[in-house]
Amino acid sequence: MIFQKKASHFVIAVLFLVGGLAPFALRQYQVAMLTEIIFFALYAVSYNLLLGYAGLLSFGHAMFFGTGAFTAAVALVCIPGISIWSDIFLAVLMAILVGLVVGSLLLRTKGAYFALLTLAFNSLFYVVATKWSSVTGGDDGLSITRPNISIGSITIQLAGITSFYYFTLVIIGMAIVFCWYFTHTAMGRTVLLIRENEERMNFLGYNTHISRLLLFVFTGAAAGLAGAFYSLHFQFVSISAISVDMTTTVLLMAFVGGTGTFWGPILGTFVYIIVQSYLSDLTDHWPLFMGLIFVFMVLVMPGGLSQIIQKIPGVFSGKSGDEPGDRVVTEETIL
Amino acid sequence: MTDCLEIIDVYKDYSGLAVLSGVQFTVKRKERHAVIGPNGAGKTTLFNIISGKFRASSGTIRFKGQDISRKSAYALNRLGISRSFQITNVFQELSVFENIRSGVRSRYGLRYHFLRKPDSNARINERTAAIAENLGLKDVLHVPVSALSYGQQRALEIGIALSTDPDLILLDEPTAGMTREETVQAIETIDRVTAGLTLIIIEHDMDVVFSLADTISVLHYGKILISGAPDIIRSDQRVKDAYLGEDHL
Amino acid sequence: MNEIFVFSLHGLAYAGLLFLVSAGLTLVFGMMNVLNFAHAAMYMLGAYFSYTQVTTTGLFWPSVIFCPLLLFILGALVERFLLRRVHIHGHLHELLLTFGLAYIITELVKWIWGNYPLAVNITGFLSKSIHLFGIIYPVYRLFVIFCAIMVGVAMALILYKTRMGIVLRASVNDGEMVDALGINVPLVMMGVFAFGSALSGFAGVIAGPLLSTYPGMAHEILVDAFVVIVVGGFGSLGGAVAASLLIGELQSFGVLLFPKLSLALVYLLMAGVLIVKPSGLFGAKQ
Numbered sequence: 001m002i003f004q005k006k007a008s009h010f011v012i013a014v015l016f017l018v019g020g021l022a023p024f025a026l027r028q029y030q031v032a033m034l035t036e037i038i039f040f041a042l043y044a045v046s047y048n049l050l051l052g053y054a055g056l057l058s059f060g061h062a063m064f065f066g067t068g069a070f071t072a073a074v075a076l077v078c079i080p081g082i083s084i085w086s087d088i089f090l091a092v093l094m095a096i097l098v099g100l101v102v103g104s105l106l107l108r109t110k111g112a113y114f115a116l117l118t119l120a121f122n123s124l125f126y127v128v129a130t131k132w133s134s135v136t137g138g139d140d141g142l143s144i145t146r147p148n149i150s151i152g153s154i155t156i157q158l159a160g161i162t163s164f165y166y167f168t169l170v171i172i173g174m175a176i177v178f179c180w181y182f183t184h185t186a187m188g189r190t191v192l193l194i195r196e197n198e199e200r201m202n203f204l205g206y207n208t209h210i211s212r213l214l215l216f217v218f219t220g221a222a223a224g225l226a227g228a229f230y231s232l233h234f235q236f237v238s239i240s241a242i243s244v245d246m247t248t249t250v251l252l253m254a255f256v257g258g259t260g261t262f263w264g265p266i267l268g269t270f271v272y273i274i275v276q277s278y279l280s281d282l283t284d285h286w287p288l289f290m291g292l293i294f295v296f297m298v299l300v301m302p303g304g305l306s307q308i309i310q311k312i313p314g315v316f317s318g319k320s321g322d323e324p325g326d327r328v329v330t331e332e333t334i335l
Numbered sequence: 336m337t338d339c340l341e342i343i344d345v346y347k348d349y350s351g352l353a354v355l356s357g358v359q360f361t362v363k364r365k366e367r368h369a370v371i372g373p374n375g376a377g378k379t380t381l382f383n384i385i386s387g388k389f390r391a392s393s394g395t396i397r398f399k400g401q402d403i404s405r406k407s408a409y410a411l412n413r414l415g416i417s418r419s420f421q422i423t424n425v426f427q428e429l430s431v432f433e434n435i436r437s438g439v440r441s442r443y444g445l446r447y448h449f450l451r452k453p454d455s456n457a458r459i460n461e462r463t464a465a466i467a468e469n470l471g472l473k474d475v476l477h478v479p480v481s482a483l484s485y486g487q488q489r490a491l492e493i494g495i496a497l498s499t500d501p502d503l504i505l506l507d508e509p510t511a512g513m514t515r516e517e518t519v520q521a522i523e524t525i526d527r528v529t530a531g532l533t534l535i536i537i538e539h540d541m542d543v544v545f546s547l548a549d550t551i552s553v554l555h556y557g558k559i560l561i562s563g564a565p566d567i568i569r570s571d572q573r574v575k576d577a578y579l580g581e582d583h584l
Numbered sequence: 585m586n587e588i589f590v591f592s593l594h595g596l597a598y599a600g601l602l603f604l605v606s607a608g609l610t611l612v613f614g615m616m617n618v619l620n621f622a623h624a625a626m627y628m629l630g631a632y633f634s635y636t637q638v639t640t641t642g643l644f645w646p647s648v649i650f651c652p653l654l655l656f657i658l659g660a661l662v663e664r665f666l667l668r669r670v671h672i673h674g675h676l677h678e679l680l681l682t683f684g685l686a687y688i689i690t691e692l693v694k695w696i697w698g699n700y701p702l703a704v705n706i707t708g709f710l711s712k713s714i715h716l717f718g719i720i721y722p723v724y725r726l727f728v729i730f731c732a733i734m735v736g737v738a739m740a741l742i743l744y745k746t747r748m749g750i751v752l753r754a755s756v757n758d759g760e761m762v763d764a765l766g767i768n769v770p771l772v773m774m775g776v777f778a779f780g781s782a783l784s785g786f787a788g789v790i791a792g793p794l795l796s797t798y799p800g801m802a803h804e805i806l807v808d809a810f811v812v813i814v815v816g817g818f819g820s821l822g823g824a825v826a827a828s829l830l831i832g833e834l835q836s837f838g839v840l841l842f843p844k845l846s847l848a849l850v851y852l853l854m855a856g857v858l859i860v861k862p863s864g865l866f867g868a869k870q
Contacts, residue, residue, distance in 0.1 A: 057676050059683070105858045112619035113818065115679050116810045117858070119621075123807040124851045131847070186440060186448040193437050196426040203386060205412035205441040205499055214447055244803065248687060255680070288691035295684040299666065302673055 011263060012177055019169045023162050032233075035165045037273050039229035042172045044253040044265035045179050046222035051251075052259035053183065054215055055195040056110060059247050060118030063102065063125040064095045064220040066242020068227025070129065070136055071095075073237040076144045084147045084158070088171075088228050095224020098125075099217035107213045122244050129239045141238030144231065158232075168229055175225055180262055182218070191215050223250075252294050258304025267305055337400070339364045339503055339533040340385070345394030347380055347557075354380045356557040358394070362503075362550070367526075368535045369544045372554035373577075378537045379421060381554065382505050385535075386418040387411040398503065412441070417501035419492045421508040421537075425480050431491055432476045436463040438498025463498070469528050470494045486517060493525065503533045510538065522547055545569065553577070586719050591836050597725035599832025600732030601791055605805050606812040606824045607739060608783035614819030615752060615776045617675070618667065621682040624806035625689035626655050626781050630788025631797045632697055635704050644706045644793070651789045652782040659781025663774045686802065694799045704792035728790055735783070736825060743821070752776065808835075811854045817867025826866060 019038070023031050043065055050056045072091040075082055102121050109117055129136045136142065146164065149156040158164050182188045194201050194208050201208055231237045240246065249272075257268020272290075279286035301307060340362040347355040354377045362368045370378050383389045385396060387408035396404045403411060417438075426434050439462045440446065440453050453459055467476055470490045475483060480491065489509060496504055509525060510518040522543045525536070538544050544551060545565045552562040555577045561568060568574055609623045633654055634647040662685065670677040705711075710727055713720045743749040755762045755772050763769045795801065812831055816823025831850055838846035857864065 051676075055676065057679055105855055108862055111675060112613070112617075112679060113814075115621075116619060117814065120807050120810045120814070120851070120854060123803070124848070127847050127851075131844070182449065184452050184454060186445045186451055186453055189433070189437075189453060190446060193426055193429070193433075196428055197424065199388075200424050200426065200495070201437070202408040203388075203412055203418055204438045204495070205409050206446055207409045211447060218449070248683075251680075251683070285691060285695050288688060288695060291684055291688040291691055295666075295681065295688060298677060298681050298684055299669055302670075302677060 008180065008262075012180070015266075016169075016173060019173065020166075023165060028161050031165050032161050033273060033277065035161070035168050035233055037270050038168050038172050039226045039233065040250075040253060040273065041266045041269040042176050042179070042229075043223050043226035043250050044257070044269045045176055045262070046219040046226065047250045048254045048259050048262070048265040049179060049182070049191070049215065049219045049222075051254060052261075052264075053188070053195065054191045054212065056212070056216075057115045058118040059115055059244065059251075060102070060122035060125075061219075061223055061250050062242055062244065062246035063098060063122045064223035065227035065230070065246055065250070066125060066129065066239075067098045068092065068095045068224030069231045069237045069241040070142075070227075071224070072228035072231040073142045073144050074135055076147065076231075077142060082147070084149055084232075087147070087232075088225065091228035091231075092221050092224050095220045095227070096217055098224075099220030100213075103213045103216040103220075106216070107209045110212070119244065119247075122242075122247055126239065126243050129242045136239065137237075139239065141236055143236050146232050146235055164233065168233070172226070172229060175222060176266070179222060183262055187211075187214065187218075252290055255294060255297060256304055258306030260303050261306045261310075264304050264306035267309075271305065337364060338362065338397075339366070339399060340535070341395075341397040342381075342385070343395040343397070345381075345384060345391045345396065347377070347384060347389065347392050354557055355384070355391070358554070358557070358559055360552045360559050360562040362533060362535060365531065365533055367529075367547055367549045368533075369548035369551045370535060370537050370554055371539075371541075371544055371551060372560075376554040377557045378554055379507055382418060382507050382535075382537065386416060386505055412499055412501075415500075415502035416505070417496045417499050417503070418505035419496040419507055419509060421511050423488045423492050425488065425491055425495060427480050430477045430479055431467060431472050431483070431487075431494075432463060434480060434491055435466050435472075435494050435498045436460070438495055439463045439466070442499045466494050466497055470497075470524065485512065486521075489513070489521065490524070493528065497528060501532065503535070504529055506534065506536045508537050508539065510540065510543070515540075518543060587840070589717065590719055590721065591840050592833060593721060593725060593729075595833035595836030596829075597728045597794065597832070598835055599828045599830075600729045601787060601794065602805070602808055602812055602832055603732045603824060603828035604735060604787035604790060605784060606809040606816075606828060607735065607821065608780040608787070609809055610813055610816075610819055610821065610824050611739070611783070612777055612780035613813075614821075615755065616773055618678050618682070618777075620777075620780065621679065621806070622662070622685040622689065623682075623780065623784050624802040624809065625686040626659065627784040627788040627791065627805060628693060628797075628799070628802040629658070629689060630655055630785030631704070631792040631801065632693055632702075632788075633785070634789040634792045635697070635702050635797050638704050638706070638792075642707070644704075644708075644710065647789050648786070652786040655785025655788075656778045656782035660774055660778035662781070663777035667777065668770070668774075686806075690799055690802060697797075697799075699799055701796040701798040704797060706793045710793075724793055728794060731786075731790055732828075735786070736821075739821060808850065811850050813864070814854050815857045815865060817864025820864070820866045823864055823866030827864075 022034055026034065047058070047061050050058050068091040071094040072087050075087050075090045106114060106117050130138060146158050148158050149167070156163065158167055190206060190211055194206065194211055198208050227241065230241060253268045253272045254265040255268065256271055257266065258264030276286060276290070279289055297304060338361045342358055342360055345355055345358045346353070358381060370381065372378055380389070384391045387406055387410070391404060394404070395402060398414060398416060403414065426437065436453060436459060440456070440459050443459055445451060445453060445456065445459065464476065467473055470493060472487060472490055472494060475487060480488060483491065493506065493509055496506065506525065510521050513521060518540055526547060536547070548565060550563065551565055551568045553560040553568065553574050560573055560577060561571050605624065605627055609620060612618055612620050612623070630651045633651040637647040637650065638644055666681060666685070667678060670681050706724065710724045713722045743752065751762065751767055751772065755769050791801070808831060812824055812827040815830065816827030831853070834849055834853060835846065838849040842849065
């Protein structure tokens with residue numbers, strides 16, 4: 001366990017270091033793409049806290065992402081001179097409110113019922129965003145201008161791609177690290193234990209409904225933060241940010257990377273965005289190929305890419321990768 | 336001495352099928368109380384109702400004078416009622432340590448904290464290790480449950496029930512599936528680790544029951560036939576007819 | 585007065601369609617414990633197959649037979665070669681698989697038929713309108729209601745009056761036992777899934793001339809069918825009937841009375857049921 005934790009600290013340090021140096025080696029459009037990867041990675045990590053850790057399959061994560069994206073955009077349009085901090089804060093706050101309201105309706109459900117209801121609620125949010133065009137811009141979307149950061153008398157320009165990249169790296173990077181930390185906290189362990197044996201947790205004094213609600217709200221807040229950065233990055237938001245397709249996107253990212261590990265979804269996001277940008281140059285029907293990849297993985301490689309990577313050290317030491325210890329959802333092996 | 340648990344006229348039926356029909360008995364504080372009865376008498380159902388898994392169709396249950404009939408399982412546990420299961424019901428993928436710690440930290444109020452880590456709480460970890468040691472699980476502390484022997488899993492089952500420091504502990508056939516020698520040894524352990532607690536135990540081995548319990552309640556077709564000291568039970572003709580007569584005497 | 589009659593008939597027609605979709609969904613869920621997210625995508629395939637068939641031959645009736653048959657075969661293949669493989673990984677993977685299939689089917693439909701609405705034109709008696717208690721009403725909508733009633737009655741008869749129905753219901757309760765009795769449970773499950781797919785295909789054929797055929801139709805009906813299941817109760821055929829009627833009429837009168845709110849009404853109903861009776865109006869307690 002100690003070794004694993006050190007490994008995680010190492011992964012975090014390397015990611016930040018590589019992230020910090022990357023703009024020196026990349027072209028502008030690549031830096032923009034990396035920005036996108038970072039906030040989508042938070043989206044995927046938050047989703048995986050539901051799917052991989054709590055075993056809750058949600059088809060409604062885009063309602064948080066979209067709420068964050070729209071709140072950030074609408075606040076910039078409606079509140080002149082709002083600081084970027086207040087803007088992001090409002091976005092997260094709204095996502096938390098959405099999580100509380102929707103979560104309290106869903107908190108007793110799990111399994112297929114939970115999956116179904118999250119999809120239905122996501123559709124509701126989509127319908128509302130479409131119909132409420134006076135605020136959301138409807139099918140046309142909303143255009144915004146990214147504000148600068150002011151700390152006291154210092155102003156940092158965020159208009160440039162690289163400066164916004166660093167801003168994203170720091171803020172979203174810290175949020176991802178917090179999510180990782182969360183998996184070791186009392187609440188993080190509780191979520192895992194409930195997924196293992198909910199009945200027993202009830203008999204140990206845990207209110208499992210409330211636990212699920214708290215997790216739902218927490219992951220919603222993280223997704224809302226990611227959504228806010230989505231708006232700030234593209235300086236535009238449309239109803240696609242809150243559509244079920246946006247949920248499908250996060251599901252694919254998390255699943256391709258592997259839902260069994262904390263870091264898998266980050267890898268998945270990276271691969272997804274690179275493959276998507278490559279495929280979309282080749283064909284308009286890239287979603288079809290994404291879908292085929294997804295189904296293939298569900299059938300053949302349910303552990304995702306990280307399953308393969310984890311097998312590699314096993315190959316070198318002559319060990320099979322299928323030992324129980326490799327089931328990363330169990331305690332020791334979650335990084 | 337005040338009563339720990341009072342069960343007053345409890346009925347339970349599943350869509351018309353009566354399982355408990357007017358169960359009534361009391362358990363004094365620090366008593367070692369055995370519930371016996373033939374299979375299908377409703378013993379586990381009774382435990383499920385006391386521990387809050389199901390609600391009684393009617394009747395009242397009082398714990399330390401407080402009506403607990405409508406409370407849910409987690410609330411009952413926080414009041415001080417804990418239970419084990421007849422079929423091992425633990426966290427199979429996790430280590431013995433984390434299994435026991437789940438209850439210990441619940442007792443210490445570290446359930447939903449978003450910042451504090453159970454790993455870095457010395458009191459919780461010490462208490463967890465102590466419980467494990469008490470049950471002879473010290474050497475397998477960091478082994479996943481799925482790798483334990485059956486006897487160790489049964490010990491862990493009790494360890495988890497003890498982990499929330501209950502006042503009242505319900506053990507549902509803790510020796511199920513054990514050989515005679517294992518049973519005798521397990522009962523010794525149970526007697527030791529539950530010292531000072533109120534214990535209600537479901538057990539089939541009559542010798543064990545008579546040596547362990549202060550009071551025995553005989554459950555027969557959803558009713559308490561008789562509740563009393565082992566000597567009274569042993570000499571009661573109805574008990575002999577209904578239960579002991581079948582295969583034990 | 586006439587208006588109310590017309591709108592309640594509209595509601596009935598949509599209720600009929602909703603029932604056709606949700607009956608298959610709830611059947612597969614009740615029998616196999618699989619929530620099939622691809623169900624609505626198969627419904628959409630039914631509609632598109634029917635469109636192609638009607639535009640090439642000019643005949644509507646054959647598609648009522650052939651499209652469900654095609655979907656039956658597709659459903660059997662999906663169950664045999666995909667669903668069964670992930671079954672051992674548990675429900676989560678089954679859900680993921682059906683969700684992935686729905687995604688693929690939707691993208692394929694966009695590729696093959698284009699990302700725009702198509703109209704299925706019917707001719708003959710079905711395209712006419714008739715006088716009915718003082719109003720003129722399209723025959724086709726009455727036909728939809730008729731189909732739903734027939735399917736509902738047939739399903740109830742099969743499930744509760746035949747030997748096959750007994751086997752089906754027994755397989756749900758105790759698959760191993762039925763297996764031990766010499767009945768091929770995997771085959772039964774394949775049959776159920778295929779039948780569910782055929783039913784969704786049939787619903788799609790019926791939906792074609794009623795609504796427009798476009799790639800978003802699957803998601804639209806899926807959400808409504810989910811609401812039916814939530815309101816009616818999981819796995820309950822009676823609940824599906826009642827909830828379809830409720831939602832069909834609610835949609836229809838919602839458009840009449842609160843045009844702006846009509847879409848939200850359905851969700852409000854669902855939220856209300858979730859608060860008051862989470863297991864659904866006809867659902868057993870969890």
